Amino acid sequence: MVGAVFLQSCYGAAQMERWLAGVSGQVKIDFAEIRALRVPVPDDETQKDVAREYWRMAEYHEKAMQARSRGDDITAQRILPIAIGMLETLLVQVERLVEGVAETILPLIPDDAPEKFRKFLEGEYQRIGELHQQLEQTRPSEDSDRAEPHLLGIPTQRYEPVVKDAERMLRLLESLRGEVVAAR
Numbered sequence: 001m002v003g004a005v006f007l008q009s010c011y012g013a014a015q016m017e018r019w020l021a022g023v024s025g026q027v028k029i030d031f032a033e034i035r036a037l038r039v040p041v042p043d044d045e046t047q048k049d050v051a052r053e054y055w056r057m058a059e060y061h062e063k064a065m066q067a068r069s070r071g072d073d074i075t076a077q078r079i080l081p082i083a084i085g086m087l088e089t090l091l092v093q094v095e096r097l098v099e100g101v102a103e104t105i106l107p108l109i110p111d112d113a114p115e116k117f118r119k120f121l122e123g124e125y126q127r128i129g130e131l132h133q134q135l136e137q138t139r140p141s142e143d144s145d146r147a148e149p150h151l152l153g154i155p156t157q158r159y160e161p162v163v164k165d166a167e168r169m170l171r172l173l174e175s176l177r178g179e180v181v182a183a184r
């Protein structure tokens with residue numbers, strides 16, 4: 001799980017971007033390139049934390065996809081940005097681990113969070129996700145000379161305003177750490 005999240009981080013994307021340099025046409029990844037990836041391996045507890053938060057985000061994504069499959073586009077359009085915002089915030093956390101700025105992964109939505117606080121966090125993740133979606137819509141098409149490369153559907157560049165908002169969310173979560181339990 002850490003590897004999957006890492007590949008979407010700026011550090012994993014930078015490695016993949018090398019594969020795109022000078023390549024025209026279809027991109028392929030062979031086993032030599034996969035073996036050449038340098039993926040940091042944190043301790044077991046951190047790996048479990050990354051996996052826990054990834055699956056927490058994936059639950060929202062799954063709910064959005066289920067709503068879409070039922071034809072409930074309104075619900076899907078409300079929930080999908082929450083998953084995107086959570087993923088962006090998790091990616092920032094993984095990048096901070098790689099940089100040595102952080103030692104732990106904070107819960108994106110603490111298990112013991114009061115309902116109002118959980119709704120607040122969902123709203124903030126939704127805002128981050130909507131910003132990401134808005135910036136994706138204004139991105140030049142793949143055919144354009146200004147298009148940012150995507151490898152296997154993973155963007156090799158992230159949007160600075162989205163990263164800044166995810167960093168702001170982390171500061172909020174860090175400042176409230178422990179206070180959520182006290183508020184119950």
